[in-house]
Amino acid sequence: MVSPEADDQSLVAACRLGDRQAFKSLMQRYQRKVYSVAYGFLRNQDDALDVVQESFIKVHRYLGNFEGNSSFYTWLYRIVTNLCIDHIRKNKRHRELEFDDGLRHDGEDGGMSALPLSSLGDPAQVLQRREILDAVQDGLQYLSDKHRAVIIMRELQGMSYEEMAQAMKCQKGTIMSRLFHARRNMQKLLTERLGYVPSSLADETGEDRDASGVATPQAVLP
Amino acid sequence: MTPRILASAFTALLLPATVLGGLSLASAEVHAEVKAAACKVTVFLATKDGDGSIPAELKFLDEQLRDDQFAAFKGFRLLEAKTLKLGLAKPSVAALQSGFQLRLSLLGEEETKLKLHANLMAPGRDKPLVDTAYKIDNNGLLLVGGMRHLDGKVFFAIQCRGET
Amino acid sequence: MTTRTISEQQLSAYFDGELSPAERAEVEQWLAHDAAASAGPSGRAVLAELGLMRDALGASLQAEAARVPEARFEQIWDEIDRALDRDTAAHQPAAPSPSLWARVLGMLRPVWVPVAATAGVAAVLITVVNGGAVPTGASATNTGELVASKPGPQPAVAPAPVLVAAVEAEPTFPEPDMREAEIERIEFSGKQGRIGTIEGKRGATTVIWVSDEDASGGERSL
Numbered sequence: 083m084v085s086p087e088a089d090d091q092s093l094v095a096a097c098r099l100g101d102r103q104a105f106k107s108l109m110q111r112y113q114r115k116v117y118s119v120a121y122g123f124l125r126n127q128d129d130a131l132d133v134v135q136e137s138f139i140k141v142h143r144y145l146g147n148f149e150g151n152s153s154f155y156t157w158l159y160r161i162v163t164n165l166c167i168d169h170i171r172k173n174k175r176h177r178e179l180e181f182d183d184g185l186r187h188d189g190e191d192g193g194m195s196a197l198p199l200s201s202l203g204d205p206a207q208v209l210q211r212r213e214i215l216d217a218v219q220d221g222l223q224y225l226s227d228k229h230r231a232v233i234i235m236r237e238l239q240g241m242s243y244e245e246m247a248q249a250m251k252c253q254k255g256t257i258m259s260r261l262f263h264a265r266r267n268m269q270k271l272l273t274e275r276l277g278y279v280p281s282s283l284a285d286e287t288g289e290d291r292d293a294s295g296v297a298t299p300q301a302v303l304p
Numbered sequence: 305m306t307p308r309i310l311a312s313a314f315t316a317l318l319l320p321a322t323v324l325g326g327l328s329l330a331s332a333e334v335h336a337e338v339k340a341a342a343c344k345v346t347v348f349l350a351t352k353d354g355d356g357s358i359p360a361e362l363k364f365l366d367e368q369l370r371d372d373q374f375a376a377f378k379g380f381r382l383l384e385a386k387t388l389k390l391g392l393a394k395p396s397v398a399a400l401q402s403g404f405q406l407r408l409s410l411l412g413e414e415e416t417k418l419k420l421h422a423n424l425m426a427p428g429r430d431k432p433l434v435d436t437a438y439k440i441d442n443n444g445l446l447l448v449g450g451m452r453h454l455d456g457k458v459f460f461a462i463q464c465r466g467e468t
Numbered sequence: 469m470t471t472r473t474i475s476e477q478q479l480s481a482y483f484d485g486e487l488s489p490a491e492r493a494e495v496e497q498w499l500a501h502d503a504a505a506s507a508g509p510s511g512r513a514v515l516a517e518l519g520l521m522r523d524a525l526g527a528s529l530q531a532e533a534a535r536v537p538e539a540r541f542e543q544i545w546d547e548i549d550r551a552l553d554r555d556t557a558a559h560q561p562a563a564p565s566p567s568l569w570a571r572v573l574g575m576l577r578p579v580w581v582p583v584a585a586t587a588g589v590a591a592v593l594i595t596v597v598n599g600g601a602v603p604t605g606a607s608a609t610n611t612g613e614l615v616a617s618k619p620g621p622q623p624a625v626a627p628a629p630v631l632v633a634a635v636e637a638e639p640t641f642p643e644p645d646m647r648e649a650e651i652e653r654i655e656f657s658g659k660q661g662r663i664g665t666i667e668g669k670r671g672a673t674t675v676i677w678v679s680d681e682d683a684s685g686g687e688r689s690l
Contacts, residue, residue, distance in 0.1 A: 118529040446673075
């Protein structure tokens, strides 16, 4: 019997031989990661858990199709992504408004020169602070479905632009641009939420830090 | 490669072990593809008259038949059920008692979805009523229909699963 | 010293490692000189911020996943087990059998099946697989499951004996998967048709409505 600590490949091989316990060990290895991705997409615990369940069942059914050309988790993630995108598409119909682009940065926000997270100090500390993590969740909430999708696929799943283009059925260039705008929107949201004023501006005007009415700093990139 | 694997399968089955290894012939190098599919075609009639009940043979369509889109229909009955076997580039035609002809082909597969082609001909017509190429999850269900037939409208429920 | 304009979008793509070698070199050259050239945060600072945002996303969603109690995942596993049992039952004839061996010997008969590359005939090798898990109660799955394994590459060999289980006259179908179809191409015979979707609790089903020559009264439009 294969040990639960065996590597993915060995567990997959055991699964193919019908070893249900190996299947469970393999899936338990990924269940919270899969949940993270699904929650990132769907913003709802129950929906995310549904996706965990559906994707694992799919994996079991189609393990024969897994060719081993990619790593197992890449294949698993693709299944999860497709399920999430299906879910979103299905739920979109019930919404009255098409939140296709959602929050749009207005181009006046200094672009990516706002550094809401870096300005908070030691990165290791920053990542531990509850209010930062909450702010990130809120940011995700306000992104449009498409922007959120590319952010999750890139930042959490490490998918290439090509893979993302296939998942979203669009051109690679569209992904590049979409991801860029998604990041800008995230930064804008975090800036508003965390009350950041670009330090260059604060020095110049001597004003107190204020979350609102941030004036446009000079564009950074020549 | 195949004969060797079959030989070992045969040997494995002869061993009086309590744990028998099933064999997967899909090794990492093999491009495993769905090469055939079995499709269950259920032909049913929906009528304006009826008590709204769904017969046992159509229970698997319960959710669909109770949807708004079928609200106009109060009676349902099974006309015919057939299973078609499709191969890649080997379509199968169901010549149905109703006079309609449904031709299904397996075009291939993509990840966990099957690619299928369906062509529905009505009796006495040259051009197909509908000709469509679609992608659907393995074991997914597609409904086609709405044509006048007998005392109601006829529908085809097509459920295909890839054979491995 | 060049001050080539590097767009923010390029920087974003650089961060993702999606630039061509030439473009990458350009960005790196710019990064080396940029700190002195511009006011405000440097290109490197922007990249650091993107990295921090990525880490924050990961940490944030990991925290969300940690919120889900283990018991909830166990619940999902019960559902998955049930679904997998249903899957394997669908491949099996309903008749119960006294012993594993009786079932094996009864099911397997050597059959000559010509295996040719072009005929598209799938050689199905069905073997009996022991569930392998510790029997829990009266679970039927542990007494043996019939699992259809995938055939190997289409061999261009002369007909080989293939062990095939007695093929049932009518293949059994499990409950259909409620997922929309993706219509890639559709033609109606000159008359109008439409594609609708039925959304239910268990999923979505695509319906292709074919209209008759005569306008049918009482039919709802979508």
